[in-house]
Amino acid sequence: MKQATLYRYSLPMDSGVILRHSRLAQRDGLIVELKDFEKVGRGEIAPLPGFSAETIEQAQTQSELCLAQWLEDGEIDWDSLYPSVAFGLSAALAELDGEIPAEGNFLAVPLCSGDPDELVEKLAELPGEKVAKIKVGLYEPIRDGMVVNMFLEILPDLRLRLDANRQWTPVKAAQFSNYVNPAFRSRIAFLEEPCPTPEQSLEFSKETGIAIAWDETLRDEGFSLECKTGLSAIVIKPTLVGSLKTVKVLVEQAHTMGLEAVISSSIESSFGLNTLARIAQWLTPESVPGLDTVSLFGEQLEQTWPGCELPMKTLTDCEVVWQAHP
Ligand SMILES: O=C(O)CCC(=O)c1ccccc1C(=O)O
Numbered sequence: 001m002k003q004a005t006l007y008r009y010s011l012p013m014d015s016g017v018i019l020r021h022s023r024l025a026q027r028d029g030l031i032v033e034l035k036d037f038e039k040v041g042r043g044e045i046a047p048l049p050g051f052s053a054e055t056i057e058q059a060q061t062q063s064e065l066c067l068a069q070w071l072e073d074g075e076i077d078w079d080s081l082y083p084s085v086a087f088g089l090s091a092a093l094a095e096l097d098g099e100i101p102a103e104g105n106f107l108a109v110p111l112c113s114g115d116p117d118e119l120v121e122k123l124a125e126l127p128g129e130k131v132a133k134i135k136v137g138l139y140e141p142i143r144d145g146m147v148v149n150m151f152l153e154i155l156p157d158l159r160l161r162l163d164a165n166r167q168w169t170p171v172k173a174a175q176f177s178n179y180v181n182p183a184f185r186s187r188i189a190f191l192e193e194p195c196p197t198p199e200q201s202l203e204f205s206k207e208t209g210i211a212i213a214w215d216e217t218l219r220d221e222g223f224s225l226e227c228k229t230g231l232s233a234i235v236i237k238p239t240l241v242g243s244l245k246t247v248k249v250l251v252e253q254a255h256t257m258g259l260e261a262v263i264s265s266s267i268e269s270s271f272g273l274n275t276l277a278r279i280a281q282w283l284t285p286e287s288v289p290g291l292d293t294v295s296l297f298g299e300q301l302e303q304t305w306p307g308c309e310l311p312m313k314t315l316t317d318c319e320v321v322w323q324a325h326p
């Protein structure tokens with residue numbers, strides 16, 4: 001006996017600088033719950049405003065159509081779905097089928113705002129490899145270069161992931177790198193998307209020896225992964241990329257090319273982050289995922305994120321916006 005339910009959540013948040021152009025004060029999303037006799041599978045469908053092309057209303061309408069098909073044992077055409085719907089639905093189905101192992105990788109790379117004292121504290125709690133992520137490209141590139149130098153100087157066992165979100169012209173990118181001590185450059189694990197185009201970013205890497213990673217580029221029209229000098233990683237945001245199958249293919253391609261694959265947050269609720277932590281442990285066990293975003297929220301949803309003390313909202317507190325069985 002099958003049943004499908006869509007819950008809609010709304011959680012208070014402050015996206016801060018993570019989103020740059022849009023400051024979100026509230027996060028809305030859907031939780032899909034599939035039941036098949038005693039088996040249950042859940043997934044989160046949460047288009048991210050400013051990043052996803054689809055709205056939550058569009059995602060809900062499409063989810064309802066898909067779920068109706070699933071209830072009738074129909075085939076789902078994954079490639080025709082919005083990425084957020086494809087991801088949430090495929091995660092719920094995979095969980096229903098017992099495909100996603102329960103164990104998660106909750107060692108998220110801490111996102112730091114630029115205050116070294118705060119980071120030193122966060123890092124002291126991290127077991128094993130010390131990696132942190134800093135957003136760059138928000139202020140003067142020279143300032144970013146100085147901040148990166150300072151962190152790497154103060155913490156000799158620290159490695160950094162940087163993310164410029166395509167904010168630097170080649171000139172600004174060069175101003176940044178001129179300020180980074182050449183001896184420190186190899187401790188930049190990667191710099192995501194320094195320049196507006198992938199070609200400019202690759203050129204930057206060639207000139208500076210700083211490794212780069214694709215994030216936005218993965219979502220460019222017609223993108224296919226190729227091995228390029230200087231490219232060391234891809235950052236995969238499943239909510240923006242699509243089904244679990246698409247995620248798996250990207251991870252496999254990256255690993256085949258010797259690239260690191262990093263599962264990362266699109267600011268899902270603590271529920272969605274738990275799913276991502278499990279997927280990260282399952283598909284990219286050697287890589288620390290980029291999931292340090294729960295603190296942007298005012299509440300958690302259904303499942304706690306380890307160490308997070310925010311109040312908990314449960315699915316029973318959420319509105320059921322759709323429910324059906326065959
Ligand atoms: O990747 C991470 O470590 C955290 C997530 C993150 O930075 C992010 C989250 C939502 C939208 C865009 C981005 C981004 O990579 O810029």
Ligand SMILES: [Mg+2]
Binds near residue numbers: 163165192215216235
């Ligand atoms: Mg990024």
